[in-house]
Structure formats: C-alpha cells, structure tokens
Amino acid sequence: MQDGVLTHAQLVAGGVARAELARMQRRKELRRVHPRIYVDHTGPLNWHQRAWAAVLYADPAYLYGPSAESPRTEQLARPGFVPDPIHVAIDQTRRIKAQPGIVIHRLTNLESHAFGGTPPRLKLEDNALAMAHEARSEIDAVACLAQVVGRSYVTPASLQTALGRFPSLRRRAWIATIIDDLESGSHSVLEHGYLTKVERAHGLPPAERQVPRTTPSGNQFRDVEYAAYGLVVELDGALGHDAWRDQARDADRALDDLAASGTVTARLRWHQVFGTPCRTAHAVARILTSRGWPGDPRPCSGDCPIATDP
Template sequence: MQDGVLTHAQLVAAGLTRADLARMQRRNELRRVHPRVYVDHTGPLNWHQRAWAAVLYAAPAYLYGPSAEPPRTEQLARPGFVPGPIHVAIDQSRRVKTQPGIVIHRITNLESHAYGGTPPRLRLEDNALAMAHEARSDIDTVASLANVVGRSYVTPDSLRAALHRFPSLRRRAWIATIIDDLESGTHSVLEHGYLTKVERAHGLPQSDRQVPRISPSGSQFRDVEYEAYGLVVELDGALGHDTWRDQARDADRALDDLAATGAVTARLRWHQVYDSPCRTALSLVRILRSRGWAGRPVACSDSCPIGAEP
C-alpha cells in the first residue's frame, strides 16, 4: 500500500532489530530516504514513493497544494519533466524540520480538513481553499477554485462546507460570493471587478449592465453594453474547463448580436479582468474609438499602458 516505503517504527514493529536494519542497508535491500524513513530499493523514487516518504516523515501529515493530486501520466512521460517538491500539511501546533524535496505547510485544525487516501491528503475542496488562503493575488485565488470546480463530487455546497472549516480564511467574504455565483449561475464578482478595475479605473464611458435582449434562442441579458458604440462585453465567469457546447453557445450569441444590431462582442474571463485589467481596458479603448468614442481614457497608474496612448 505504501509503494515500498516504510518507517523505522513499522520495521521495528515487524520484528526487525537494529542489526537487521544495518544488514539490509548493506545488502541494498533498504535505503534511507529521510530520517527514519526507508524504501525497499536503491533506484530512483517514483512520484508516489516520494509522496509516501514525505507524508510518513512528517506524520501525521497530508499531501497539500500541488501535491494533493499526482501528476498526470502524460506529464510524467514528457521528456525533461522534473517533478517539483512534495508539499505536505501538518497541524499548526507542530514543528517539523524540512528535508530536501519536502515543503511543509502548517494548518489550524488539520484533521478537520483531511481525507484518507493513499497517500493521505487534504480534501479537494479544503485543499483549494488552503491554497486560496496562501494566494498572493485575486486571480491566483480564483485559479485555486477553478482547479476543483467541475469535478463530479465538488459542488457549491461542498465548497461552502469547506469554507465553514476555515473561519480565518483570507478573502473569505469574497470567496463566499464566488461560491454563491457558482450556485446561482451569475457573475456578480466578475461584473463588479470589470466595473471597478477596467471601466471606472480607466475612464471608459459608462455602460449599461444586464441589458435584456431577445434573440432566436430566447430572452437573455447582456452583461455590459455600450449601446452608442455598438459594443457588447460578455463576462464569462465559468470556472473549470469550457466544453465545446459552451463555446458553441457563446459563438451563437455573438453572431446573433452582430446580425441584429451590428454590435461586436468582447468576451472577457477572469484573467482579463483581474490579472490584466489595464491591457483589457486599452483594447476596449481602441475598439470604442474605432466606433466613434471621442473621450479620453485615464491611466490608473504610472505603469498603465493607457498613459502612452495618444
């Protein structure tokens, strides 16, 4: 079950003496991986053996972050692929000395977030929120959720239950709103981000939002519309991987708008709004100007590219 990785305590419990262990190491039947952790061969360790060695060394510990799931088979088979260190979580109250190839994370009330597994790991939802807590930016927080949303057993309710297990989570209220959006199918967090980070921060003309429209596919709403300039902005707040059906639906809506009103549609996702709002605003400024807008945009900072726009 442990892929040939054993602890000193397990070997002793099996009846081996110190002399037995020394003899087995001389015969290359055992090799020390970390203090008091061994493997039953002398060749390179595969990913699962490295994961077991890390978890057993820091026990009680659980795989965490990028190590909570093993690399995909195609990744491991890729020439030149170098697996990263193994990340494990221990309880906040403990201290464990770091070893080469192991990154230690400390989490409050660890056992409440843990899932058994082989090797043991955090629950997917709890792992996503733990990574969100450590995220340096909003877009990294969104990415941690996107990595688990769409799994058949990850739901808004299971994410909300995990959220309750993190009472001190950084950006907690904001993450709760994203989970609410996932459940309702709305994009309020992304819409607010567009309004504050792209439109208002860069002096774009005031848009109309949630504009009703009638199309061949039925009654719908445009997320953002600049009616005077024939520009529609659709905000795609979906997390997880888009399917070809989603892409086909989006293409149909853009085509309907173009046929009915001559409006062009810019489809923005989390990255454009939260990770590169200045670049997004610059592109929209150029579209708006090509369609008759004579206003002057505003640079939101000294480094904003709009400041160099004539």
C-alpha cells in the same frame, strides 16, 4: 500499499532489530530517504514513493496543494521531467525539521480538512481553499477554485461546506461571493471586477448593466452595454480546470481580434478582468474609439501600460 516506503517504527513492529536494520542497509535491501524513513531499493524514487516518504516523515500529514493530485502518467514519462517538491500539510501546532524535497504547510484543525487516499491527502475542496488562502493575487485565488470546480463530488454546496472550515481565510467574503455566483449562475463578482478594475479605473465611458433585450429566442440580459457606441461586453464566469489556461489564452487572442476589427460583442473571462485589466481596458477602448468614442483611456497607476497619447 506504501510503494516500498517504510518507517523505522514499522520495521521495528515487524521484528527488525537494530543490527538487522544496519545489515539490510549494507546489503542495499533498504535505503534511508529521510530520518527514520526507508525505501526497499537503491534506485531513484518515483513520484508516489517520494510522496509516501514525505507523508510518513511528517506523520500525521497529508499531501497538500499541487501534490494533492498525482502527476499524470504522460507528465511522468516526459523526457527531462523534474518533479516538484512534495507539499504536505501538518497541524498548525506542530514543528518539524525541514527535509530536502519536502515543503511543509501548517493548517489549523488539520484533521477536519483531511481525506484518506494512498498517500493520504486533503479533501479537494479544502485543498483548493487552502491554496487560495496562499494565493498572491485575486486571479490566482480564482484559478485555485478552477482546479476543482466540476470534478467528481465537488459542487458549490460542498465548497460552501468546506468554506465553513476556514474561518480565517484570506479574501473569505470575496471567495464566498464567487461560490454563491457558481451556485446561482450569476457573475456578480466578475461584473463588479470589470466595473472597478477595467471601466472606472481606466476612464472608460459609463456603461449600462443587465440591459434587457427581446430576441427571437426570448428575453436576454446583456451584462454590459455601451449603447451609444454599439458595444456589448459579455462576462463569462465559467470555471473549470481543463479549460482554464486555454480559455485565458484564447480570450486574449479574441479580444485582440475584436479590438482590430471593431466587432460589436466582446466576451471576457476571469483572466481578462482580474489578471490583465489594463490590457483589457486598452482593447475595449480601441473598440469604443473605432465606434465613435471621442475619449482616451487613462492609466490606472504609475505602472499601468496604458498611454494617454495615441
């Protein structure tokens, strides 16, 4: 069950005396991986053996972060693939000595976040929120949620429940609103982000929001509309692991095409609003200018790439 990885305590419980343990190591029947952790061969460890060795060394511990999901078979078979360090979570109150190839994280009330598995790991929802807690930026925090949304048994309700186990989560109120949006189907966090990070921060003209329109297919609401210049901005708040990075890349390309052609509808995603708001503002400004806006976008800060001169 442990892919040939054993602890010293397990060997002793199985009747292996100190002299026999030393003899097995001399015969290369066992090899020491970490203090009091052994593997039953002398060759390189595969990913699962490294994961077991890390969890057993730090026991009680659970696979955490990027290590909570095993690498795909095609990744492991890729020539030159170098596996990342194994990340494990231990209880906040414990201190253990670091070992090569193991990254230690500490969580409060660890057992409440734990899931079974072989090796044991954090629950998907709890793992995503723990990673969001450590995320350096808002877009990175959203990406952590995208890793699990739509997976088996992961729902907005289960994310809400997991959030209750993280009373001190960074950006907690903001993340709670994102989860609310997922449940209701609205995009309020994305809409507010566009207003503050793209439109206002870069001096774009004020737009109308949630504008009702009657179409042949029924009533619709447009997220953002610059009616005087014939531009509609639709905000797509969908999250999902498989398409997350591809969506960001494709949306960037589509926005550049819109800016060049002056097409009247732009569809933006999380990446454009929270990841690259300055780039997005510049593209939207180009569309508005092509449709008669006489203004210029302004830099939002000293290092904003937007230039005021054409």
